[in-house]
Amino acid sequence: MTRTRASYAFAALVLVIAAGPAFAADDSNKPPHVADPFADPKNDPYNPLRYIASNALTTIAVLLIGATALSHVFCMWKWRAWWMSCLIVGEFAFAYGIGCRYVLHNNPDSKTWYIMEYLFVILSPCTFVAADYIILGRLVQFLGCQKHLRLVPPRRIALLFLCSDIVTFLIQTTGGVVLMGDSSMHALTNSSYGQIFLWGLIIQLLSFFLFFAIFAIFVYRIRKYEIRVWEKDSREKWYNDWRALAGALALNCVGIIIRSLYRTVEMSQGFHSTLSTTEAYFYALDTLPLFLAIVVYVPFWPGRFITSNAMPAGKILDEEQSDYVGLAGRKGDLETMRMNNAGFSDSSVTLHVLETRP
Secondary structure (H helix, E strand, O other): OHHHHHHHHHHHHHHHHHHHHHHOHHHHHOOOOOOOOOOOHHHOOOOOOOOOOOHHHHHHHHHHHHHHHHHHHHHHHHHOOHHHHHHHHHHHHHHHHHHOHHHHHHOOOOHHHHHHHHHHHHHOHHHHHHHHHHHHHHHHHHHOOHHHOOOOOHHHHHHHHHHHHHHHHHHHHHHHHHHHOOOOHHHOOOOHHHHHHHHHHHHHHHHHHHHHHHHHHHHHHHHHHOHHHHOOOOOOOHHHOHHHHHHHHHHHHHHHHHHHHHHHHHHHHOOOOOOOOOHHHHHHHHHHHHHHHHHOOOOOOHHHHOOOOOOOOOOHHHHHHHHHHHHHHHHHHHHHHHHHHOOOOHHHHHHHHHHOOO
């Protein structure tokens, strides 16, 4: 099932590649560009970035994200967890999107490559979000504390939020591909497709905020009401404790939220705003938070903690033991009542036992 999801994600990203040049085919209708594109990129109406992309920053970003993706491939090979494959697909797509900036450095007026760069960078993190949804669903089952998950049924949390992620992905793809094909860069944000794209970002942000709240409440209730589960790995080294995975997931969520807020504000202000036309903001508020969000899973790969053959922790055994103790207690009470009805008391039974000893 997880491989199927990864295949769907890869197919969708391939469609984005194919659709980008098709919607950008109207560049031929523009008047010829006679000015030097490198002379004044900030005021160049043909340059969608409004700056010349730095090859040095592009190289650093591609190397870091590519190395993270390859590290996750190794982690999956060593510790399995095939259900994290969607994360790896998204990482390679994200690295490809940033790699498109190499072409934009040499051809800053290329709308085709700008479309592919923008859509890959914008849409690939949807797979990072999907991975988080799957991790929480698996973690809840692994700990055996489904009753502490609020608002969403434990068996449906991954499915529900994955459906939300797919819907927002399709909304952003529909609005984004057609939007970026508009020959008028000034009308991008105000067009109906621009509003569709913006609403896709907003819905994804709200959905992820809800997910983060559910996750935080779940961890809080485990710490407060399930002391044995909370401390079940306390004898292990800290990096083998399930709470380390919970911390990694929290850090991942913070990075994704920072990036989502940046993209939502950027889109609401338009493609020619300061946020959109400053390369430092792109790397500081988009690439860096996402890199931290995914690199945290290199030392804390979920497959190391959530194994298929691990028995669920929590109160399953405790409940069975308490039921057994309660049943034994009820049997003892019944036996005492039967003996009392027969004219025996606790003291008489004890005296009788002492007198019959040799």
